[in-house]
Amino acid sequence: MTTDDFRRNSDNFCYRHPDRQSFVLCQRCLRTICPECQTPAAVGVICPECLRDQQKAQSPAQHKAERRWSRPRAASVSAGTPIVTYAIIGVTAFVYLLQLIPGFGGTIENTLLFYAPTLYPGLTGMFEPWRLLTGALVHASFWHVALNMLALYMIGRSLEPLLGRARFLTLYVLSALGGSVAVTLLAFTTPVVGASGAIFGLFGALLVIGRHLGANIASIALVIGINLVIGFLPGMNVAWQAHVGGLVTGLVVAFIFTRTRAVRQRGLQIGLLAAVGAVLVALLFVPVLFPGLVLTT
Secondary structure, three states, rough: OOOHHHHHHHHOOOOOOOOOEEEOOOOOOEEEEOOOHHEOOOOOOOOOHHHHHHHOOOOOHHHHHHHOOOHHHHHHOOOOOOHHHHHHHHHHHHHHHHHHOOOOHHHHHHHHEEHHHOOOOOHOOOOOOOOOHHHHOOOOHHHHHHHHOOOHHHHHHHHHHHOOHHHOOOOOOHHHHHHHHHHHHOOOOOEOOOOOOHHHHHHHHHHHHHHHOOOOHHHHHHHHHHHHHHHHOOOOOHHHHHHHHHHHHHHHHHHHHHHOOOOOHHHHHHHHHHHHHHHHHHHHOOOHHHHHOOOOO
């Protein structure tokens, strides 16, 4: 799809603000709405017109209750705030501060970092599956955490309102999991820290969603390419395996999002996302069933 196609397709833009592209649909009329026009409903969000129609159909008692307890406009404004992005940054920064505590920070890092052998009790006598995700919370240095969180902030403040909070969190978590699975298969004995796998998943999502909307994705592809190449340079000490795993997972998850936008497809979307998670978990059995396929470095 070309940029001209993108501009001519009004479905890619908020029907009330034609200059604002969005990925969220009103659950009642299925029109595209930007964060400013979204009002949280029982399931999903609704547009201002559907909200007015809903309010007209209410009984006097419902009107009275809504006046007392509801603040739909305030909720509509907050719907565009990237709360999940801020929460992830806050938790990650807090964990890094804990890492700085003398005599305690090392314990935190050793408990949360990702180390594939700890998933297999037969090898280490330990079973610590939380490391698949908590490895994204610990970082090796100030610059490591700062650059990752800066990338998360820059991407999240645009991508989270576009996808919605639940979908954005799902994307981030599955991408982090995908990065850990790739490390398990391609660098089994290498301890890994950092949110780079999840960040690359967000990059991949931007690439797919931008392409779907018809936007110019050349700059995004260039940034991804440069960062991937950096991971392969000698002496960089970067877990390129996590980058690749997170990127591939992000591409797949975003493709699912672009093909299941309609409200009636919500069940299918959830099922497909669950399938992605199941496939990633299934890949963790490869070192047990086919140990010869697993790389140790």
